[in-house]
Amino acid sequence: MQQLPAQWHNYINGRWHTGQSGNLSVENPADLSKVADISLAGPADVEAAVTAARDCHNSGVLPAMRPVERGRLVRKMGDYLLANCSEIARVLTLETGKPLAESAGEIQGAARYFEYYANQAETVDGRSIPLGNDYIDYTVYEPFGVTAHIVPWNFPVEMIARSVAPALVTGNTCVIKTPELTPLACTYIAKAAEFAGLPEGAVNILCGYGHEAGAALSNHPDIDQIVFTGSVQTGTLIAEAAARNLVPCVLELGGKSAAIVCEDADLDTVVESVRWGIFYNAGQVCSALSRIIVHRDIHDELLQRLTQLAESIRIGSHDETPDMGTLVSMDQQRRVGEFCQQAIQAGAIATTGGTAPDRPGAFFLPTVFSQVTADMAIATEEVFGPVLTVQAFADDAEAIQLANGTEYSLAGGVFSNDLQRVMRLSQQLKAGQVYINEWYAGGVETPFGGTGKSGYGREKGREGLLNYVHSKNVAIRLK
Numbered sequence: 001m002q003q004l005p006a007q008w009h010n011y012i013n014g015r016w017h018t019g020q021s022g023n024l025s026v027e028n029p030a031d032l033s034k035v036a037d038i039s040l041a042g043p044a045d046v047e048a049a050v051t052a053a054r055d056c057h058n059s060g061v062l063p064a065m066r067p068v069e070r071g072r073l074v075r076k077m078g079d080y081l082l083a084n085c086s087e088i089a090r091v092l093t094l095e096t097g098k099p100l101a102e103s104a105g106e107i108q109g110a111a112r113y114f115e116y117y118a119n120q121a122e123t124v125d126g127r128s129i130p131l132g133n134d135y136i137d138y139t140v141y142e143p144f145g146v147t148a149h150i151v152p153w154n155f156p157v158e159m160i161a162r163s164v165a166p167a168l169v170t171g172n173t174c175v176i177k178t179p180e181l182t183p184l185a186c187t188y189i190a191k192a193a194e195f196a197g198l199p200e201g202a203v204n205i206l207c208g209y210g211h212e213a214g215a216a217l218s219n220h221p222d223i224d225q226i227v228f229t230g231s232v233q234t235g236t237l238i239a240e241a242a243a244r245n246l247v248p249c250v251l252e253l254g255g256k257s258a259a260i261v262c263e264d265a266d267l268d269t270v271v272e273s274v275r276w277g278i279f280y281n282a283g284q285v286c287s288a289l290s291r292i293i294v295h296r297d298i299h300d301e302l303l304q305r306l307t308q309l310a311e312s313i314r315i316g317s318h319d320e321t322p323d324m325g326t327l328v329s330m331d332q333q334r335r336v337g338e339f340c341q342q343a344i345q346a347g348a349i350a351t352t353g354g355t356a357p358d359r360p361g362a363f364f365l366p367t368v369f370s371q372v373t374a375d376m377a378i379a380t381e382e383v384f385g386p387v388l389t390v391q392a393f394a395d396d397a398e399a400i401q402l403a404n405g406t407e408y409s410l411a412g413g414v415f416s417n418d419l420q421r422v423m424r425l426s427q428q429l430k431a432g433q434v435y436i437n438e439w440y441a442g443g444v445e446t447p448f449g450g451t452g453k454s455g456y457g458r459e460k461g462r463e464g465l466l467n468y469v470h471s472k473n474v475a476i477r478l479k
């Protein structure tokens with residue numbers, strides 16, 4: 001297999017750049033070996049990238065194109081990702097510890113965003129508003145201009161695609177701040193932009209620390225719109241920066257999502273959903289199914305089956321073709337371990353897992369907790385690891401109280417074949433998206449986001465497209 005380059009770079013104004021803040025070493029969480037160095041961007045690099053994006057926007061090339069032409073460029077970016085999927089997936093696996101199949105799935109998912117929003121490019125049309133015979137009035141949608149995209153490490157390439165594709169098809173330019181733990185595969189987005197023939201400065205990619213490059217970007221007075229995906233703590237800083245500059249921002253933050261499992265639910269379906277819901281990407285998913293709230297009549301049976309499921313999941317590094325890879329870093333392993341220790345001290349019982357396995361690397365055992373009460377941190381705070389809690393309910397009112405009992409409201413779910421009950425429960429769930437009888441049901445086409453500590457604004461679907469435009473009304477007085 002081809003050797004990876006030892007040194008990777010930032011991408012500004014159509015060229016690869018050495019950053020002005022030295023280098024960052026990227027580590028493989030499976031064996032803690034060094035994968036490569038990447039140039040670290042500092043405030044001066046942010047300045048250069050924002051200037052390049054502004055100049056590109058001011059050139060008027062992208063806004064002047066027919067939307068179908070912008071759509072074709074964006075579609076080509078997805079084509080590039082698919083054509084190079086195995087190479088990019090390998091890089092992504094080395095820096096994240098994901099199984100290769102999951103990395104390939106992420107690259108295909110990223111390509112799907114480029115496909116979907118390329119198709120949507122021609123649908124952003126205005127309307128004509130009747131004002132009587134003496135006026136003609138119409139609206140048009142215009143791009144904001146320079147958009148900032150700050151992404152986390154859990155699905156770095158897919159998160160970039162999710163916001164950059166709609167930003168570009170609507171005629172904006174982009175400055176992307178990649179996560180410091182997993183910046184390498186993200187650089188292929190720049191290669192995709194080059195392959196597609198986007199104008200220089202339309203896509204700029206910087207790897208830098210959050211408190212330096214991230215802060216410089218989100219506070220920059222020449223940014224017109226910000227999309228942030230990450231933690232609540234950083235999201236609050238981004239919202240403050242956006243408020244100071246009076247620019248719109250979209251915040252996709254964390255979650256502590258619950259599925260209500262009714263006594264008539266098909267338990268095979270529930271187990272399969274839990275497999276993906278909490279063990280995919282080692283549970284490092286904002287909309288992970290981290291809590292099961294099950295009717296007390298089937299609590300013991302389901303708990304036993306979920307414990308068996310967790311014990312059947314083989315963890316390993318990518319050459320062991322595992323079911324589940326590592327967490328992203330040793331820090332993340334420590335954090336997940338501390339949550340589990342705290343839960344055990346508070347009286348919860350780990351029916352399986354609860355610790356890191358006895359092997360080097362950032363692995364964590366698939367974990368199931370029972371005897372969890374609503375006041376425990378393990379029931380209310382985001383762990384961001386392969387840790388599931390199981391709680392029992394007696395009636396639907398209690399199920400809703402437990403499900404809605406956190407400050408997050410990203411996703412929620414119901415497993416039942418009783419349509420009336422499903423509809424009632426879905427009406428009462430506090431969540432941006434509700435999954436019925438399949439966790440993660442939906443797709444690129446369906447809007448995604450939350451309220452409360454899960455953030456605000458929506459990505460994906462039509463809603464995601466409209467984040468990047470503002471309407472202009474033109475009223476014409478006729479003689």
Ligand code: NAD
Pocket residue numbers: 150151152153154155177178179180208209210211213214215216218229230231232233234235237238252253254255285286382384
């Ligand atoms: P994080 O907030 O620490 O970092 C996210 C990004 O913000 C990184 O690129 C980081 O460098 C940058 N950043 C950090 N400090 C900054 C600052 N002061 N100013 C500007 N940028 C800064 O989050 P993380 O640990 O990388 O990711 C995990 C979190 O992301 C979890 O809470 C998870 O739920 C959330 N997440 C949410 C979604 C969603 O769609 N809702 C998706 C994925 C992850």
